[in-house]
Amino acid sequence: MYKREVTRRRFLATTTALTTVAIAAPYVRGAHAAGKLSIGLWDHWVPGANTTSTAVVNEWAAKEKVDVSIDYIPSQGNKNLLTIAAEAQAKSGHDMLAMPTWWPHAQADLLEPCNDIMPQLIAQNGQVNGTVQYLGKLGDKWLGVPATIGSQIKGPCTRIDLLKQHAGIDIQALYPAGAAPKADSWTMETYAKAAEACHKGGVPFGIGLGETTDSVDTAGAFFQAFGAALVDAKGELTVKSDAVRQALDYCARVAKFYPADAPAWDDGSNNRWLVSGRGALIMNPPSAWAVAKRDAPQIAAQCWTHGFPAGPKGRFAPFLPYFWNIWSFSQNKPAAKSLLVALSQPAAVEKFVAASAGYDIPSFEKLTTLKTWAEEGPPKGTLYHYPNPHNHQTLSIAASPAPPKIAQQIYTQATLTKMIVRHMQGEPMERTLAWAESEVEGFLRG
Known part of the structure; x- marks a missing residue:
């Protein structure tokens, strides 16, 4: 200080x-x-x-x-x-x-x-x-x-070239600079297929499954896209709901296409993954892109920031104000x-x-179309969709809508990513849910 x-x-x-x-x-x-x-x-x-x-x-x-x-x-x-x-x-x-x-x-x-x-x-x-x-x-x-200072969205930052080469997706066409998204096809299943294709191509999506905020924020957005919450807004335990089962099944299935060491990632891992050129997509504010612009400009010139894939309950993105x-x-x-x-x-x-x-990012809706996001580059317009100017996705935070003091414990203890890792590594669904329920019951008692 x-x-x-x-x-x-x-x-x-x-x-x-x-x-x-x-x-x-x-x-x-x-x-x-x-x-x-x-x-x-x-x-x-x-x-x-x-x-x-x-x-x-x-x-x-x-x-x-x-x-x-x-x-x-x-x-x-x-x-x-x-x-x-x-x-x-x-x-x-x-x-x-x-x-x-x-x-x-x-x-x-x-x-x-x-x-x-x-x-x-x-x-x-x-x-x-x-x-x-x-x-x-x-x-x-x-x-x-x-x-305004410090508030951020942790949305997808995608390699334009790699996603097009390995998954056949033109992300700039789905999220054109200066215009509203045309992203109806950017869904959870599209994301899963793209993750598998990029994994096969040797450039996996750089999504962490660790216990720090970047990993937890991403897991939270996926769970919310399925309407899945471990505790509802009234403080009632909802771990063993169909929505949680669907979200956990999906996240564990897609996680098999992430880097093998993803459960050990910290908040710097996805940044390094992008700048190294080894991955086709990460979830992060523009800090990783900014470092690439400085240290690997050829990679920065192929980056595009855009919205989250849509799930059964909508399109959500982590917002940390x-x-x-x-x-x-x-x-x-x-x-x-x-x-x-x-x-x-x-x-x-x-x-x-x-x-x-x-x-x-300012939190007020009239202040999300400033010229900085339209003009930043390379490539020009790469940050246009970062502040969600067309309100096409819900800005959320992992573990909501639980009462904040309970949600903070779920968030801090990385309960969501721990569930994904346990199930991905072969633990039966019901055993993972029982473990999570026990954990959250402890938070509720506290």
């Missing part, structure tokens, strides 16, 4: 002023919010992205005459999660802190409600997707504001809320997306 003090100096004339909107007014004291504010943001992996965040915050601070300090907190080694836990225990720390996915619910009792911000932001920027509501609200309480949250023990809640409004303005969001080369 490193700390960068934000001063009130003037920025260069080329810095574009943020749009001032009426909804910021209730959270300033007179003409200015004033005082001091300490914030913790996610330490972005994209070079230059933190600089852009600092510039946007600094511009707001200069206007509102607030002394702001920023800590950029990395997710490597779970330093961001350790920071959240430490500040919650001490009831002291930053006024505002970025929290990923499950953590606003985990700290819900210590978070300042953002009900006075979110309705106006939604009116301005459009509705947020269901996963943001699932993770960002507790009852009627908004636990924070969905952050970050949130900006204000602690209930914050010393300057008015300034923190004023800053959250400023960070959620379209002009600010556009800067964040451009600085991350399209990696970051």
Whole structure:
């Protein structure tokens, strides 16, 4: 973690002023919010992205005459999660802190409600997707504001040439740049046949079956495409349902065409698989493509990011949002809320997306068609469908719709991928289901 003090100096004339909107007014004291504010943001992996965040915050601070300090907190080694836990225990720390996915619910009792911000932001920027509501609200309480920085979809990134050569699928025709998908034929069975064909061709789909998030997120999207959940929204155990049996049977069958060491993969394995040129498809945000653009441009030029295959219950894609949250023990809640409004303005969001080369995704529906995704390349338009601009798939998170505190345990313990591996390796279906049911019963009791 490193700390960068934000001063009130003037920025260069080329810095574009943020749009001032009426909804910021209730959270300033007179003409200015004033005082001091300490914030913790996610330490972005994209070079230059933190600089852009600092510039946007600094511009707001200069206007509102607030002394702001920023800590950029990395997710490597779970330093961001350790920071959240430490500040919650001490009831002291930053006024505002970025929290990923499950953590606003985990700290819900210590978070300042953002009900006075979110309705106006939604009116301005459009509705947020269901996963943001699932993770960002507790009852009627908004636990924070969905952050652009760090939010991502883990969709398919496909080698155009290899999928066409080995499976006869023109992925660009199914997902044309600048136009709505024509992907009715991109189904679970099409995916399974393509996985088998690419495996036979020596370029298997690089799908992990390990216990880290990339593997769990992918398994979750496949289960949801079959309507399969281990626990329903009411907290009832549903492991031994027909939908779970169908999802498990499908995932175990297709997993035989993944790399032999897929059960041991971590979150870096699929990235390396793509950049090495050994695979025809992975599930990942554009970070793997960005590395390929730098280290293996001939591979990057053949990559296309697009939607998930559709199952019996629809087309789902893993969406992992970050949130900006204000602690209930914050010393300057008015300034923190004023800053959250400023960070959620379209002009600010556009800067964040451009600085991350399209990696970051805003959660508001009106902000998913920015020019960055249409223009990034090579090949040009490779990220056009990444932010789901045509709403052709449901953005979800593994283990939902179980109550978040239960779903977090299913997710963290990688129950879904463990089920797939056990059944793929020959364990009878009913024995695998019995094991999973026992595991989840423990989560429910806890």
